[in-house]
Amino acid sequence: MESINTIYPAPSNNEEGLSLKARTVLRAARNVFLTHGFSAATTDMIQREAGVSKSTVYAHYATKEALFVAVIEAECAAFTDTVRRIEFRPGKLRETLTALALAYLRVVLSPAGLSLFRVVISEAPRFPNLARTFYLAGPQVLADMVADCLDSAVTSGEADLSGLGGDAAARLFINMVRSEPQLRCLTHPGAALSTAQIHQWTSEAVMTFMLAYGRDNSKATDAPSRS
Amino acid sequence: MESINTIYPAPSNNEEGLSLKARTVLRAARNVFLTHGFSAATTDMIQREAGVSKSTVYAHYATKEALFVAVIEAECAAFTDTVRRIEFRPGKLRETLTALALAYLRVVLSPAGLSLFRVVISEAPRFPNLARTFYLAGPQVLADMVADCLDSAVTSGEADLSGLGGDAAARLFINMVRSEPQLRCLTHPGAALSTAQIHQWTSEAVMTFMLAYGRDNSKATDAPSRS
DNA sequence: GTCTATATGAAGATAGAC
DNA sequence: GTCTATCTTCATATAGAC
Numbered sequence: 001m002e003s004i005n006t007i008y009p010a011p012s013n014n015e016e017g018l019s020l021k022a023r024t025v026l027r028a029a030r031n032v033f034l035t036h037g038f039s040a041a042t043t044d045m046i047q048r049e050a051g052v053s054k055s056t057v058y059a060h061y062a063t064k065e066a067l068f069v070a071v072i073e074a075e076c077a078a079f080t081d082t083v084r085r086i087e088f089r090p091g092k093l094r095e096t097l098t099a100l101a102l103a104y105l106r107v108v109l110s111p112a113g114l115s116l117f118r119v120v121i122s123e124a125p126r127f128p129n130l131a132r133t134f135y136l137a138g139p140q141v142l143a144d145m146v147a148d149c150l151d152s153a154v155t156s157g158e159a160d161l162s163g164l165g166g167d168a169a170a171r172l173f174i175n176m177v178r179s180e181p182q183l184r185c186l187t188h189p190g191a192a193l194s195t196a197q198i199h200q201w202t203s204e205a206v207m208t209f210m211l212a213y214g215r216d217n218s219k220a221t222d223a224p225s226r227s
Numbered sequence: 228m229e230s231i232n233t234i235y236p237a238p239s240n241n242e243e244g245l246s247l248k249a250r251t252v253l254r255a256a257r258n259v260f261l262t263h264g265f266s267a268a269t270t271d272m273i274q275r276e277a278g279v280s281k282s283t284v285y286a287h288y289a290t291k292e293a294l295f296v297a298v299i300e301a302e303c304a305a306f307t308d309t310v311r312r313i314e315f316r317p318g319k320l321r322e323t324l325t326a327l328a329l330a331y332l333r334v335v336l337s338p339a340g341l342s343l344f345r346v347v348i349s350e351a352p353r354f355p356n357l358a359r360t361f362y363l364a365g366p367q368v369l370a371d372m373v374a375d376c377l378d379s380a381v382t383s384g385e386a387d388l389s390g391l392g393g394d395a396a397a398r399l400f401i402n403m404v405r406s407e408p409q410l411r412c413l414t415h416p417g418a419a420l421s422t423a424q425i426h427q428w429t430s431e432a433v434m435t436f437m438l439a440y441g442r443d444n445s446k447a448t449d450a451p452s453r454s
Numbered sequence: 455g456t457c458t459a460t461a462t463g464a465a466g467a468t469a470g471a472c
Numbered sequence: 473g474t475c476t477a478t479c480t481t482c483a484t485a486t487a488g489a490c
Contacts, residue, residue, distance in 0.1 A: 021455080037349055039266035043484065053457050058485065060455095122264055122349030125416045135414040162438060164431060171407055172435055179402035187362040189352045204391060208399055211389065211439035248473080270466060280475050285467065287473095 008034055008112045011078030022060045024050045029061075030071045034115035038068050038123050068123075072130045075116050076137035082107050083141050093153045094210055100149070101177040101202045104142055108178055109185055109193065118186065139174065146170035159213050169213060176205040235261055235339045238305030249287045251277045256288075257298045261342035265295050265350050295350075299357045302343050303364035309334050310368050320380045321437055327376070328404040328429045331369055335405055336412055336420065345413065366401065373397035386440050396440060403432040 008031055015023050028050035032041045043064055047054050061067040086103040088096050107113050116134070124131035147170040153159035154166070161169050181193055181201055235258055242250050255277035259268045270291055274281050288294040313330040315323050334340050343361070351358035374397040380386035381393070388396050408420055408428055 019455085035352075037264075037266065039264065042482085044482085054485080055458090055487095056456055064484070118349050118351070121413050122345050124345070124414060125262075126267075128416050131414040131416065135410070139410060162434070164434075168431055172403060172431060175406035175410075176399060176403050179406035180398050183362070183366060183402075186348050186351060187358040189355050189358065204395055204399060207389070207391075208435075208439045212435045213438070246473090269464085271464085281467080282469095282476090283474055291466070 007031055008115070011074065011081075015074075019060075021050075021052060021056055025052060025057050025060055025067075026070060026074065029067050030075065033068055033071050034075075034112060034119060037119050038064075038126070043067075065127075069127065069130060072116070072120060072127070073133065075112070076130075076133050079107065079113070079116065079134075080137040080141050083138065083145075086145070088145065088149060090149070090152050093149075093158045093214065094206060096149055097146075097173065097206050097209065098202060100142075100146060101174075101206060102198070104174065104177065105181060105198055105202065108138075108182055109198070114182070114185055117182070139171075139178075142174050143167065143170045146173055158215055160215055161213055164213075173205070173209050176208065177202060234258055235342070238301065238308075242301075246287075248277075248279060248283055252279060252284055252287055252294075253297060253301070256294050257302065260295055260298050260346060261302075261339060264346050265291075265353070270294075292354075296354065296357060299343070299347060299354070300360065302339070303357075303360050306334065306340070306343065306361075307364040307368050310365065310372075313372070315372065315376060317376070317379050320376075320385045320441065321433060323376055324373075324400065324433050324436065325429060327369075327373060328401075328433060329425070331401065331404065332408060332425055332429065335365075335409055336425070341409075341412055344409070366398075366405075369401050370394065370397045373400055385442055387442055388440055391440075400432070400436050403435065404429060 015026065018026065025046065029046045032045045032049055035041075036045070041064075043054065043057060046067070047057050050057070057067070061070060083104065086100060088100050090096065108117070120127075120131055120134040147166040150159060150161065150169055150173075151166045154161060164172075181198060185191075185193060242253065245253065252273065256273045259272045259276055262268075263272070268291075270281065270284060273294070274284050277284070284294070288297060310331065313327060315327055317323065335344070347354075347358055347361045374393040377386060377388065377393045377396055377400075381388060391399075408425060412418075412420060
């Protein structure tokens with residue numbers, strides 16, 4: 001009894017070249033799969049949510065599996081787009097890292113981000129290619145961005161990675177940022193983190209990283225920057 | 228066609244007071260649920276794997292849901308036991324943290340650990356209590372242990388947390404340790420990480436933490452300790 | 455392409471004998 | 473408590489008219 005896209009705001013990407021009904025089906029499938037996962041979702045739910053008949057669904061997607069793959073691939077692509085759009089003008093390293101972290105958490109902790117993670121992880125044994133796609137579309141893309149960022153900082157003398165590669169350092173940073181808040185949200189459904197909590201966690205992660213690898217170690221600053 | 232407990236070595240805990248058949252059912256259910264998740268698992272699979280009839284299953288557990296809850300709670304309890312058993316004699320901070328990290332990763336990256344995570348996370352919307360139980364049984368327990376460790380180190384002058392609470396610092400550390408290898412294993416099913424990779428990652432995480440909060444900052448040592 | 459109606463199989467759960 | 477056999481519901485997918 002929910003209208004389309006009530007729960008998960010539409011990405012409206014990668015829908016070029018699809019007929020009107022096909023798009024309707026895909027979006028309905030997105031809501032249903034992200035809400036219930038693959039196995040618990042039924043084609044009936046999708047058909048009903050889309051407001052079409054069963055045969056319309058099967059006219060565009062041969063099987064439930066194919067529809068699922070289409071949904072997740074589109075979602076991963078949208079995820080990548082969102083992450084890529086994050087602005088990071090090369091300014092002060094601490095501020096840049098903070099901005100990147102907060103923007104990343106906004107995506108990861110969004111309802112769609114959490115559901116996508118849930119579904120992809122749980123279906124990874126059955127859809128290993130989707131899982132790899134997800135890894136490349138999310139963590140990998142951000143890691144590359146942060147690595148660029150860090151390489152610049154090393155060049156400008158703002159950071160000293162102590163023998164660590166830019167890539168390894170970037171991974172350490174984004175994992176430090178993402179891990180705890182994401183785990184908390186995943187294991188406490190319905191209890192979203194407050195903005196204050198997110199800012200505090202981010203600030204602690206950035207501080208830790210700067211203490212370890214920043215060149216100007218002024219240990220005092222732990223006031224979160226509002227972005 | 229797999230015999231019981233082929234895939235996931237039994238915890239053999241919390242089975243006191245259960246009849247022989249009840250135990251057989253519970254263990255079969257464990258294998259099936261950890262392998263397929265809740266929705267894709269069927270009571271037929273469980274019944275077959277246990278080598279009993281359907282009514283035997285329902286004689287001990289009223290519904291599929293109840294059986295699932297029993298399985299996951301037992302698994303969480305076993306998880307806690309394993310984590311609690313980790314030795315950490317208060318020695319040098321770096322060595323203690325390395326040992327804790329490696330032992331934790333052994334549990335988290337084990338087949339049972341990864342499957343438990345998958346299942347709990349994916350079913351969290353439907354079984355929120357189980358998800359919270361899992362959080363408390365795993366990350367929370369280790370965080371407490373690490374926090375104790377850090378408090379000692381602060382007292383002995385080995386560490387300076389720069390205003391961070393022991394709890395927050397502990398969380399940062401274990402998340403830094405767990406996050407990337409776990410995510411890689413979850414998204415690349417069947418491709419286990421090599422011991423060398425695990426040691427390298429651990430070593431990088433410990434080094435980062437020690438650079439930020441260790442009192443004796445000798446940046447050179449990045450040789451992983453074999454434990 | 456889209457609909458209504460239906461085939462076909464499998465799921466969770468129970469009945470009734472022992 | 474345990475089994476065999478079965479009930480009921482609902483899932484995926486298709487047939488055939490328009």
